[in-house]
Amino acid sequence: xxxxxxxxxxxxxxxxxxxxxxxxxxxETGQRKDPDGKLIPMHFIQNLTVKxxxxxxxxxxxxxxxxxxxxxxxxxxxxxxxxxxxVSWVDTEGETNKTEAAVT
Amino acid sequence: xxxxxxxWIGLVLPVHAQDAKKEIQRYQQMIAEGSPVELFELEGExxxxxxxxxxQVSLEKCDxxxxxxxxxxxxxxxxxxFKDADRVMDLETRLLHCMMTLQGRSRDxxxxxxxxxxxxxxxxxxxxxxxxxxxxxxxMAAGSAQPKEKAAFELGRKLFFHRAGPWxxxxxxxxxxxxKRIRMQDLPVLSKPEFARxxxxxxxxxxxxxxxxxxxxxxxxxxxxxxxxxxxxxxxxATVALITYLTVTGKGEPYRGPGTKR
Numbered sequence: 496x497x498x499x500x501x502x503x504x505x506x507x508x509x510x511x512x513x514x515x516x517x518x519x520x521x522x523e524t525g526q527r528k529d530p531d532g533k534l535i536p537m538h539f540i541q542n543l544t545v546k547x548x549x550x551x552x553x554x555x556x557x558x559x560x561x562x563x564x565x566x567x568x569x570x571x572x573x574x575x576x577x578x579x580x581x582v583s584w585v586d587t588e589g590e591t592n593k594t595e596a597a598v599t
Numbered sequence: 600x601x602x603x604x605x606x607w608i609g610l611v612l613p614v615h616a617q618d619a620k621k622e623i624q625r626y627q628q629m630i631a632e633g634s635p636v637e638l639f640e641l642e643g644e645x646x647x648x649x650x651x652x653x654x655q656v657s658l659e660k661c662d663x664x665x666x667x668x669x670x671x672x673x674x675x676x677x678x679x680x681f682k683d684a685d686r687v688m689d690l691e692t693r694l695l696h697c698m699m700t701l702q703g704r705s706r707d708x709x710x711x712x713x714x715x716x717x718x719x720x721x722x723x724x725x726x727x728x729x730x731x732x733x734x735x736x737x738x739m740a741a742g743s744a745q746p747k748e749k750a751a752f753e754l755g756r757k758l759f760f761h762r763a764g765p766w767x768x769x770x771x772x773x774x775x776x777x778x779k780r781i782r783m784q785d786l787p788v789l790s791k792p793e794f795a796r797x798x799x800x801x802x803x804x805x806x807x808x809x810x811x812x813x814x815x816x817x818x819x820x821x822x823x824x825x826x827x828x829x830x831x832x833x834x835x836x837a838t839v840a841l842i843t844y845l846t847v848t849g850k851g852e853p854y855r856g857p858g859t860k861r
Contacts, residue, residue, distance in 0.1 A: 500641040519638050521718065563717065563810040564635035 643729025755844025
């Protein structure tokens with residue numbers, strides 16, 4: 496159940512927009528072992544995209560080094576109240592999830 | 600070699616204890632900023648509204664003390680005496696009561712998995728996160744006037760200082776004196792309001808080191824495990840009394856949880 500809830504806030508600053516997004520993900524490194532000593536296969540968010548009004552403003556590659564249930568904060572230039580911010584991710588299993596919020 | 604290391608720690612620690620404390624505070628601030636507590640709140644909200652049990656109803660009609668379904672500020676007034684059950688209940692005990700009375704679930708089924716793990720949080724954990732969050736900013740004020748509330752407080756106080764088990768431990772063995780710690784964790788003197796207040800105002804909480812949301816019933820359960828005592832029964836008079844004792848002792852601070860712990 497990698498694709499659990501996501502929660503995002505996008506707040507307007509002076510000439511910029513702060514985007515803060517929480518996501519549910521196990522972020523398995525591939526180095527942990529289960530109680531039977533077997534390796535738990537790696538499973539983590541690999542790509543992260545932030546779009547403002549449909550235009551991509553951030554594209555990030557993430558690795559195993561990021562914690563479980565990660566939180567990301569981005570500062571995007573410009574923005575206006577009501578702009579639509581969309582954050583989506585793709586993990587190593589090809590699973591995806593996304594969430595949307597309006598800038599406040 | 601081991602002797603040398605011990606000697607080194609012994610020499611260095613007193614000098615840097617203050618610095619360490621400051622660094623730990625900085626660390627706590629950093630983890631609070633990146634806390635995924637809100638994800639548990641979302642899951643809890645979904646569970647609160649989800650029809651379950653033989654009666655296929657949600658918990659939305661559950662009375663947490665402020666009227667059926669009223670969540671705002673409800674957590675800050677718990678534990679308290681409930682007339683319909685004729686006993687003092689903390690949040691989880693009350694939730695269990697609602698699961699049994701409203702949803703028609705058996706005690707056995709509803710308590711089968713009260714503590715979850717990092718892959719799958721328990722129902723109680725998510726619900727605690729959601730409900731406690733609705734009390735943010737509300738001063739903590741557990742019930743302490745009704746006779747059964749007073750009795751629970753007294754019983755909790757006795758349990759707190761009661762030494763037992765193979766190690767002859769009580770809660771006060773670790774939480775009864777200032778400046779004690781386990782590894783780098785300072786242990787609050789929970790019998791004193793000034794130490795209990797920040798604790799009461801931040802539980803339940805997300806624990807970063809194991810990615811789990813921890814409830815106050817879990818905290819009691821795990822302290823008893825650490826003391827090597829028999830496992831206390833979930834939502835029993837004993838755990839409710841201890842929670843009442845701690846919460847009443849630490850009343851007064853506005854709730855600012857669910858917190859984030861190391």
